Amino acid sequence: MKVNMIENRSIEVDLGDRSYEIVIAERSRDDFGAFARRSLERSWGGRGCKRCLIVTDRNVSQLAGPFEDSLLRVGVEANRIELNPGESTKSLAAVSEVLDRLVELKADRHFAIVALGGGVIGDLAGFAAAIYARGVPLIMIPTSLLAQVDSSVGGKTGVNHPQVKNIIGAFHQPAGVWIDVETLTKLPDRELAAGAAEVVKYGLIRDLNLFEFMEFNASRLYRRDRSVLERIVYQSCSIKAEVVAGDEREQGGAREILNFGHTIGHAIEAVAGYDGRVLHGEAVSLGMIAETRLAESLGWINSQIGDRLERLLDNLGLPTAIKDLEFERIIEAMRRDKKNRDGRIRFILPRSIGEVEGIDLDEIGLIRVAVERLQGSI
Template sequence: MTTNRQTVPVELAGRSYDVVIERGCVLQDFTRNAAPFLPQDTGRKAAFVTDANTHRLFAGRIEDSLTEAGLAAEWFIAEPGEGAKSWAVLERLTDWLLALGLTRSDHVFALGGGVVGDLTGFAAAVLKRGCGFVQIPTTLLAQVDSSVGGKTAINTAAGKNLIGAFHQPSIVLIDALVLDTLPDREMRAGYAEVLKYGLLGDADFFAWLEANGTAVLAREAEPLAHAIATSIAAKARIVAEDERETSGRRALLNLGHTFGHALEAETGFSDRLLHGEAVALGMVLAARYSARRGELAQEDAARTSRVIASAGLPSEIAALGMDCTGETLVDHMRHDKKMEGSGTLPFLLLRGIGEAHMARDVDLANVAAFLDEQLQAH
């Protein structure tokens, strides 16, 4: 196993924790890295939450590591996909954890992508008013985004992530080896969130990705590790400044998401448009709309679109073939949980590459007209 271990601290008052980034830290040496959070009594089993696909790929490697230490695992296996983030699955999961006899000092291990992490984190937040959990993200998107920062949630009929809690993990273990089995489309979707960190606040990182994105997507060890560590450090800084999204600083992490969530809603939150793909296209739209407002140079909007397209991510809304209008998409935005009591919807826009800002003076009718233009463009 390589020794290129990086540790990124997430500094929070009274609840600081580390994000460990090391090839093999999960698949080659899980028990050593997770030791402080495993049951100390060898008669008790560690509780893991995963989905069927991730269990098939990685459970055996983790169980082998536990067996060598005289430990064992119990598995809650959900069906893959957003359907697992539901009241019904949450009820089954919490009942299962209670049946295992988990105490508030125990930890639940979330092995999977963002869905598993969100579900497990929320279950840990409400179980006995809060127990510990460990994030083991197995997709690039989860590694650089959802596993860090403590946002946990399930979906309801009213929308995605509307029922949840802020509940920080005790540690995040990131092993790039798990990405070797990740489908290319999922890898690109996660890479959209990596690009986001450069676009919202780090022009030098964006330029580095412009030059090295192909190597990152090819899973070359050093470029991939650099991209992951830089992304997590950026998110950790923002989360430390604004853990619960009260100052507006953490809202910068939503760059591309207002447009993106509307596109996801119109495509039925389906595989037709993955979350990361929606964010990528949302960032293109945010850049173009910023240019339309005269805040961003046209060449920077074009550069944003070019870099996203070169990564194999969607950059043209018309290519989705949606039978809708700009007003239809704006209607989806009106249900956004960021909608303010005054009836305004804050938009993350750009003044330059690496210079995102919150705009609260956006006219939704103007956004609808802009989207109509984009829907008709070829």
Template sequence: METIKVNLGQRSYPVYIGQDFLARVGKVATDFHLGKKILLVSDDQVDELYGGKVRASLQEAGFCVSLAKVPPGEIHKSLSQTIKLYESCVESKLDRDSTIIGLGGGVIGDLAGFVASTYLRGVDFVLLPTTLLAQVDSSVGGKVGVDLPQGKNLVGSFYQPRFVYADLTVLKTLSWQQVKEGLAEVVKYGMIKDAEFFGWVEKNLERIKALDLEAIDFAVRRSVEIKAKVVEADERELKGKRQILNFGHTIGHAVEASSGYRSYTHGEAVALGMIGAARIAERMGYFPSPMVERLKGLLEAIGLPTCIEGVDEEKIRGALQLDKKVRKDRLHFVLPRKIGEVFLTAEVSPDLIKKTLQDLTK
């Protein structure tokens, strides 16, 4: 088992990465002196696969565990599901010493974390991410929240977990569709901070497709290392440093929201957003055309979309106006200068955004 620490002073926590160690989570929870009452939040599929093992481990360690299930899918990362989880907290008689554990992908983690951050003004929470996307991205950094019909993650908070427990073995049960969703975020880390890592993904894609655990281990570990360093430098996005993690997410979130969270998964939308940002940077003279094609080639080799189908371009532009990176009525984009380096700018004209989206939706 490897440990990557996210250094945030009193809010610091470890990310444990290893294989076949879910059955030991009870001991780790004991080592962290968690309260005896735990609400485990999951969905039907993940609970069927791993819920019993996690509950048994926690119960053997002396914890009293209740279960709350959330239907799968981004559409259920909502205020209505949040209220249902609050009701589960009440029914389970959670107190200020209790803990909420999210067992599942990004939707489960975001919901569980948001409920933990607000119930009784904050209780402990732990993340057991079971998708590649959650292990490399959403489980690290403390962003928790829910969507509104008008936009993604418009309600939320910054709230760090006590620890993250990423068991790579569970990824063996994922479909390739689920794996490639996570790979969109892996590619993002190479684009924003590590050209060598980007090249490694290109060279090792077949190993990743085969779910070679040695390759997956490196991809997860390097992604978490990159994200941890960015978060440590700007935990609450007050300095402009953390916003580079939103590369691909500006257009991506707008695509998700304008399609009602039904047409594209999060990873697919991020891939579209990265291509959109790369095209904008290309037209502004920042990002060379061969680099755009290299990014496009890797995304297509993974099987991720690089053009938008079935979503109205005007609706996407409307959703962009609700993006969290709008400051003083100006939309900020994260754009690439080269593979491994990006920058934040508010100098993208509405006409250029419109033309880029029109080209992407052809």
């Protein structure tokens, strides 16, 4: 399949007076300053912004220099805080560190926060931006594929409670999102694959072309082929932006299609324990397979779709099977899902590649078979 350089590099997320722009950057980082200025000027808080705090982690901080220079050229002085990498940083303690720094810098409501990093940094810095002075402007520069295609879009920010993931949070829309796929050069392959799982998800829920594109371009993706990366980031962000614009605060139900693969995926992740043994995207890979098999057992689709999905995920280096599956604990975790209704478990299941539908299920037997099949090929 031929890959054309995308012409359109900008996506407007339409949220009335909280609308913002996602830009897929061309090579030069010099334009970042101009983009940041333009984005900030759209909101009261960002107007006249002269200072910002770049929140980043130690794996990513070497990317910060050119962004800082670029900001300086548009009259924004950048300070920097470097946190430890990893999920354990997504804590109130780390938010507290960021807030301490903002107070020390005497930040006011026109002071911006720039999140430079993966989803952990984006969620945490976004939450600090949501609560400091009841909300300061936020610019996102996502640097992992997962953050570029998923977490930087949608306005969900937050941190983990020691016992419950993502339970502390707020909606806070960014002023702008700047995506430069060049930043993925040093992202470990395993993290790249985890992000690719979400791209496959977008294909399956909304876009057969994107799904096919992933089927044809797995190896080019791993070579960090710029046009392939730009295309999948653009398509993914377009889909997520369209979905979240229709359901900004996750109250209307439109966002729920993004949960395909996540009912079982989240449960697997919870049972595995968030210690890096199973990454979120890897759990989603397993969840998508099991949920597709579940749709198959309900008679919604034929087995070819599941086979094709497994082949694609396997090709992308994602897990398609898991050892030592503790089914009872997985079911227990699924039952705790806040999206359930009347004791039944809520699923988003495929009707075809590109179309999904929600269903509440209490057929534990069917769910068990679909989940236990994940052990099958080991």
